[in-house]
Amino acid sequence: MREAEPGPVIIVDGLTARFGEETILEKISFEVYRGEILCIVGGSGCGKSTLLKHMIGLLRPAVGRVLVGGVDITAADDEQVNLIRKKIGVLFQSDALLASMTLGENVGLPLDGFAGLAPRTVQLIVRMKLGMVNLGGYENHYPAELSGGMRKRGGLARAIALDPQILFFDEPSAGLDPVNTAELETLIRGINTGLGTTMVIVSHQVELVLRIADRVMMIDSEEKGIIATGTPDELRLSASDPRVRNFLFRSDTERGEGRA
Amino acid sequence: MKMTVSEPGYTLTHSEEGGGLVLTLSGRISVEDADRLLTDMEAVLSEQRVGSVQIDLADVSYIDSAGVLTFFRLEDQIRQKGSDYGYTHVPSRIRGIMALIGRAGLEKPPLRSERTHEGIIETVGDAGFKVYCDFKALMTFLGDLLAAVVYLSGHLREVRWGDVLFYMRRTGAEGFPIVGLISLLIGLIIAFMSSLQLKQFGANIYVASLVSLAIVRELGPIMTAILVAGRSASAYAAEIGTMTINDEVDALVTMGFDPIRFLAVPKLIATAIVLPLLTLYSDLFGIAGGLIVGVVGLDLTPYTYLQESQRTITLFYLLSSLLKALVFAFVIAWIGCQRGFQVRGGVAAVGAATTSAVVTSILLIVIVDSVFAVVLHYVG
Ligand SMILES: Nc1ncnc2c1ncn2[C@@H]1O[C@H](COP(=O)(O)OP(=O)(O)OP(=O)(O)O)[C@@H](O)[C@H]1O
Ligand SMILES: [Mg+2]
Numbered sequence: 001m002r003e004a005e006p007g008p009v010i011i012v013d014g015l016t017a018r019f020g021e022e023t024i025l026e027k028i029s030f031e032v033y034r035g036e037i038l039c040i041v042g043g044s045g046c047g048k049s050t051l052l053k054h055m056i057g058l059l060r061p062a063v064g065r066v067l068v069g070g071v072d073i074t075a076a077d078d079e080q081v082n083l084i085r086k087k088i089g090v091l092f093q094s095d096a097l098l099a100s101m102t103l104g105e106n107v108g109l110p111l112d113g114f115a116g117l118a119p120r121t122v123q124l125i126v127r128m129k130l131g132m133v134n135l136g137g138y139e140n141h142y143p144a145e146l147s148g149g150m151r152k153r154g155g156l157a158r159a160i161a162l163d164p165q166i167l168f169f170d171e172p173s174a175g176l177d178p179v180n181t182a183e184l185e186t187l188i189r190g191i192n193t194g195l196g197t198t199m200v201i202v203s204h205q206v207e208l209v210l211r212i213a214d215r216v217m218m219i220d221s222e223e224k225g226i227i228a229t230g231t232p233d234e235l236r237l238s239a240s241d242p243r244v245r246n247f248l249f250r251s252d253t254e255r256g257e258g259r260a
Numbered sequence: 261m262k263m264t265v266s267e268p269g270y271t272l273t274h275s276e277e278g279g280g281l282v283l284t285l286s287g288r289i290s291v292e293d294a295d296r297l298l299t300d301m302e303a304v305l306s307e308q309r310v311g312s313v314q315i316d317l318a319d320v321s322y323i324d325s326a327g328v329l330t331f332f333r334l335e336d337q338i339r340q341k342g343s344d345y346g347y348t349h350v351p352s353r354i355r356g357i358m359a360l361i362g363r364a365g366l367e368k369p370p371l372r373s374e375r376t377h378e379g380i381i382e383t384v385g386d387a388g389f390k391v392y393c394d395f396k397a398l399m400t401f402l403g404d405l406l407a408a409v410v411y412l413s414g415h416l417r418e419v420r421w422g423d424v425l426f427y428m429r430r431t432g433a434e435g436f437p438i439v440g441l442i443s444l445l446i447g448l449i450i451a452f453m454s455s456l457q458l459k460q461f462g463a464n465i466y467v468a469s470l471v472s473l474a475i476v477r478e479l480g481p482i483m484t485a486i487l488v489a490g491r492s493a494s495a496y497a498a499e500i501g502t503m504t505i506n507d508e509v510d511a512l513v514t515m516g517f518d519p520i521r522f523l524a525v526p527k528l529i530a531t532a533i534v535l536p537l538l539t540l541y542s543d544l545f546g547i548a549g550g551l552i553v554g555v556v557g558l559d560l561t562p563y564t565y566l567q568e569s570q571r572t573i574t575l576f577y578l579l580s581s582l583l584k585a586l587v588f589a590f591v592i593a594w595i596g597c598q599r600g601f602q603v604r605g606g607v608a609a610v611g612a613a614t615t616s617a618v619v620t621s622i623l624l625i626v627i628v629d630s631v632f633a634v635v636l637h638y639v640g
Contacts, residue, residue: 099606104370111291118295124333125291125326127366136365140372144505144605162291163324187360194356195324 007070009034009198010055015064017050024050026224029062030217032166037192037199041247042219048202049093051219052168055200056090069164070171085243086113089159091168093202095151097143103130103154103211104139110161128145129157132187134180149175156184156251160191167191169201188212195216206248268293270320274304280312280344281305288317289327295482297330305338313338318349328357332366398620401520401598408520409528420526422481431492431573435538438491439484443475443542445509446483447549450474464558473548476573479497480543481581482629485588487533489621493596495619496527501601501610509601519601528593535589536582543581584632 008031024047034036048131053059057073065072068084074184076084089110097106107126111117130136133153143151151181152175159167172188173181187207191197203209209216210232218228221242228244230245236249245252262336283304285295289297305313315331330357338345350358378386378389412419451471458466500523503509547569553559599617603609 100608114292114294116295121295121298122364123325124292126330128325128329128361129363131362132360136362136368137371139370140374142606144609163326188361190356194353194360196353242583 001004007034008032011065011068011198012055013065013066015051015054015066017047017054017059019050022251023062023224025219028219029171029235030206030227030229032198032200034198035192035196036214037212038198038201039213039216040049040211040219041206042206042215043221043247045223046221047224048219049170050216052090052170052198052200052202056085056088056168060217073202086162087164087169088166089164091152091155091159091169091172093174094147095155096141097151097154097158099143102140102142103135103157106143106154107156107157107161122204125161126157127239129161130154133161133248137154147175147227149177149180152176153184154185155181163191163195166198169199169203171202171204173203173205183206184208185212185242206250210248214232214249218247263359264510268296268300268323270297270301272304274308277307277314279310280314281310282314282316282348284316284319284631286321287467288318288321289320289330290324291326294326294330298333301330302337305334310343312344312346314345315347315353316349316441317347317351320351320354323354323357325472326356326362328354329366332361332363348409353518356465371405380620383544389466397602398595398598401601404415404520405524405528405594405597408518408525412521412525418521419529420522423526424530424533427492427527428534430487430495431531432534432538435488435491435509436541439487439538439542441488442483443480444549447471447475447546447551448553449549450479450546451553452557455553461509464554464560466563467554467558467566468550468560468565469572472547472569472572475546475550476577476581477545478629478633479538480546481539481584481588482625484535484539485585485592485625488531488538488582488589489592489596489625490618492531493592493617494614496593497599497603497613498610500524500597501603501613502607504569504601505606520597524555524593524597524601527589527597530615531585531589531593535592536585539581539585574639580632584629587628587632591624591628592621595624 010032012028012187014027014029015019015025016023016027022247028051032146040051042048045076054061055068057066057068061072065074067073069087070082073084097103098109103111104123104126105129105184107129108122109127111122114202126139127136135153135157136231137152138146143154146154152172156169156172160167173184176184188199188201188213192199193244201209201212213232215231216235217226219225220227226240228239230239232248235244239245239248268287270285270293273284274286274621275282281304283301315334335345349444451467454470455464455467457468458464500509505525509523512519512522547566552570553561554565555562596617599613599620603613
């Protein structure tokens with residue numbers, strides 16, 4: 001359920017991302033609106049994960065600003081940034097589960113901040129979240145004892161443990177079978193409509209993106225920036241850039257050519 | 261969103277309608293309120309004896325999944341008592357969250373029970389069994405390693421000499437400063453301590469033979485080996501361990517390489533070349549340390565000191581010290597690599613393997629050294 005605060009939740013303003021001398025993204029600007037699902041797509045190595053890390057304040061931009069909930073996280077002090085971090089959940093491209101803890105402890109980690117929560121409550125919340133990602137029963141397993149796709153879902157459960165206001169997913173469907181991908185889709189929709197969560201999702205799975213995205217944003221490594229934004233329908237109808245068509249609507253094009 | 265709330269974000273009122281109890285909630289319900297909400301609702305229920313309970317959610321402005329979970333927990337309690345339970349005016353969003361929560365899983369016991377503490381007998385038995393398994397694994401790996409060495413000595417071209425050079429540089433060249441410094445200081449200390457005693461008898465000159473004997477026969481080889489074990493056995497274990505958990509070792513196998521020949525033997529050769537050299541170097545610095553004390557503190561001339569040292573160190577001592585270094589080198593590479601290949605699971609296991617590599621190799625070095633001490637006594 002949305003909390004009424006007007007304006008975009010995230011504003012990326014003229015962001016340039018560099019690693020040493022190498023510029024990955026050059027002066028990109030965009031906004032993420034409250035309650036929307038924004039999918040970021042683009043070729044491998046074009047800087048999607050890098051952009052995500054800038055949006056959550058793990059990397060500092062060489063130039064430009066990132067505003068989350070109205071606060072400039074590139075200039076804010078640690079305390080402010082921490083306050084914002086409590087409102088966001090992040091699923092990293094590598095699952096980033098802590099190897100020394102069981103899956104249950106990993107998922108319960110974000111709940112540790114609430115000292116007052118009874119152990120029983122924490123246990124039930126952990127089970128609820130694990131159930132949501134289809135990992136019911138695995139709370140006492142260690143990450144090393146799970147498969148790649150299971151670890152990914154474990155990371156997902158940890159990201160949504162607190163029902164954050166903004167969720168960042170880096171490749172949530174990587175390593176998932178079709179059934180689990182479909183359930184992931186249901187979960188993303190459910191969280192989005194039920195809790196009004198704003199979502200920024202990086203994914204290579206074009207079909208998934210076109211189904212769940214409110215808006216799609218495409219990044220290109222040669223332009224070092226955004227080459228298209230819009231709803232899936234807008235892009236399908238009006239995108240003329242061959243790179244966009246090739247990436248998002250390859251199957252359409254091929255079918256069309258086949259008929260011709 | 262407020263993260264530290266002293267006041268609950270919700271209000272709870274209750275009323276009776278037709279013999280049933282209606283709990284009306286309004287405001288926002290989130291994780292931080294979950295426990296309090298449950299207690300509040302339980303308190304209301306304990307005051308009343310009711311046939312049915314309805315929860316009215318019409319005015320809830322925000323609720324998260326932990327909040328919904330609280331209602332489910334209450335529902336279970338009430339149903340157990342045999343009363344009816346239901347929700348009224350559920351906004352569609354809340355319905356959506358309710359649908360997300362698989363209620364069946366909440367009470368399901370985990371597939372694996374939590375680790376419990378064992379009794380003392382089990383602990384001791386377990387530890388004993390682990391030592392036995394560990395010993396077996398070490399010996400198996402020793403066999404594999406020797407087989408690989410034998411094979412490669414017939415196929416010298418197949419040895420990865422580039423890696424050998426790399427590890428020689430890492431183990432040797434980068435180890436020189438620390439080995440030199442520590443040996444010098446040990447030489448100083450021994451010379452100083454023994455001079456305190458020998459001075460009383462006017463036997464200053466024997467400081468030279470004492471220092472050179474102690475350094476060349478015992479301390480040089482063992483100090484160097486312990487330092488290299490700390491630097492390199494740990495590095496070998498960490499490197500191979502990380503490769504193991506990243507499936508890199510499996511990748512080597514599928515490409516037709518023998519991981520022991522590929523990964524372990526170059527490290528073994530490098531250590532076996534470098535450790536004797538480092539030992540010689542350590543001997544020199546140890547004697548130099550003694551020399552400083554002899555010249556500065558005991559008024560010996562460098563010439564007499566060195567002559568006395570030279571008289572003490574026989575070729576036999578020198579060769580046996582190098583032989584020891586060679587065996588220590590084997591122990592270091594053997595244990596370091598074995599601990600790496602043994603890693604299973606996650607990153608934490610790499611840390612454990614690294615520690616274990618250092619501890620085990622130092623233990624074995626000391627054991628081997630005592631065997632040498634006895635054997636050399638009878639041979640020499
Ligand atoms: N820590 C780093 N140091 C230097 N360069 C980096 C670093 N991390 C990423 N890069 C470079 O930045 C570029 C973008 O990387 P990024 O991980 O953001 O790609 P991506 O779009 O997420 O790709 P993928 O879809 O494969 O995950 C790449 O060219 C990469 O080489
Ligand atoms: Mg990436």
